[in-house]
Amino acid sequence: MASVIMKEGIVISQDNGKHELILDPNKKVRHKDNTLVSISHAHSDHVRKHEARVLCTPETSCLMPFEAKVRKKYWEEIEFDGMTVTQANANHILGSSQLVIDTKDERIVYTGDFRLKESMLGKAEIIEADTIIIESTYGLPKFRFPEIREVQSQLIDWIEREKQKGNNVLLGAYSLGKAQEVTKLLNESGEKPLVNEQIAYYNNIYKKNKVNLEYYTTEKDEEVKEAPFTAVTQHNKIKEEARRLSSETGRKTSTAVLTGWSSLYNFTGIHKTFQLPDHADFYQILEYVENAKPRKVLTVHGYSKQLAKIIEKLFSIKAKPLE
Numbered sequence: 001m002a003s004v005i006m007k008e009g010i011v012i013s014q015d016n017g018k019h020e021l022i023l024d025p026n027k028k029v030r031h032k033d034n035t036l037v038s039i040s041h042a043h044s045d046h047v048r049k050h051e052a053r054v055l056c057t058p059e060t061s062c063l064m065p066f067e068a069k070v071r072k073k074y075w076e077e078i079e080f081d082g083m084t085v086t087q088a089n090a091n092h093i094l095g096s097s098q099l100v101i102d103t104k105d106e107r108i109v110y111t112g113d114f115r116l117k118e119s120m121l122g123k124a125e126i127i128e129a130d131t132i133i134i135e136s137t138y139g140l141p142k143f144r145f146p147e148i149r150e151v152q153s154q155l156i157d158w159i160e161r162e163k164q165k166g167n168n169v170l171l172g173a174y175s176l177g178k179a180q181e182v183t184k185l186l187n188e189s190g191e192k193p194l195v196n197e198q199i200a201y202y203n204n205i206y207k208k209n210k211v212n213l214e215y216y217t218t219e220k221d222e223e224v225k226e227a228p229f230t231a232v233t234q235h236n237k238i239k240e241e242a243r244r245l246s247s248e249t250g251r252k253t254s255t256a257v258l259t260g261w262s263s264l265y266n267f268t269g270i271h272k273t274f275q276l277p278d279h280a281d282f283y284q285i286l287e288y289v290e291n292a293k294p295r296k297v298l299t300v301h302g303y304s305k306q307l308a309k310i311i312e313k314l315f316s317i318k319a320k321p322l323e
């Protein structure tokens with residue numbers, strides 16, 4: 001039987017424990033031999049320059065500041081210590097993956113950060129497994145996300161109104177993931193936003209990986225700023241950026257932050273917030289568990305204790321937090 005424990009990351013090893021498959025370690029992994037590190041996606045909390053071999057998708061490798069040694073597309077297999085390891089779309093950000101580990105006697109699936117609602121990145125498959133290791137970032141019943149299409153059209157309507165009033169619009173979003181999704185949304189409504197350097201860097205990688213995005217960069221900003229326009233910046237830079245745009249253009253700049261869950265943050269001084277999550281909410285987590293038909297569930301990140309209790313009760317299967 002494979003063992004699954006939490007150390008510097010989720011460590012999976014077989015009988016003799018000589019080889020370790022380490023999922024999303026939050027510290028640099030130094031031991032090189034007998035170790036394979038898997039990075040589920042390129043958000044900075046998951047990315048370290050490990051000395052051990054790193055497995056990820058080619059897209060994740062492009063988004064990281066170093067190149068991974070083992071780059072595999074979705075459903076391309078790699079053998080490690082008698083286990084077959086494959087990655088599947090997690091639909092969280094570009095290249096994000098779930099990990100499927102087939103040992104000689106069971107299938108283990110690690111969802112990583114995932115989202116079941118379809119997006120420009122496609123769909124996350126629900127993978128049947130004996131054991132699933134599932135993220136619990138939004139693992140409480142109070143986390144029910146609104147219908148994404150509704151929020152998107154509210155955002156587009158609000159932008160239109162603000163521009164008609166003669167205001168610039170500045171949107172704050174996490175630079176990797178959310179900023180690209182909002183760029184795409186604006187494109188679909190006929191807008192080409194001005195984005196800052198950091199966001200342009202990631203937008204460009206998305207483009208190279210076949211997600212077509214249209215945007216202006218700061219080189220073109222003189223032209224764009226002649227009339228009210230829409231810009232995208234990092235959520236934590238929005239206030240200073242709004243002040244700068246207003247003084248440069250002599251127009252008021254209306255601000256909105258795009259969040260996963262609005263009430264988790266304090267947004268004083270921001271005009272609006274819109275919920276555009278790139279994670280699963282509580283109900284998507286339960287949908288995953290129900291359809292994956294596992295015998296055992298391990299919960300990680302966020303509300304892992306509470307979620308494990310709920311799953312155990314609801315589905316009458318073994319569930320516990322992996323801590």
Ligand SMILES: [Zn+2]
Nearest residue numbers: 041043092113
């Ligand atoms: Zn993430």
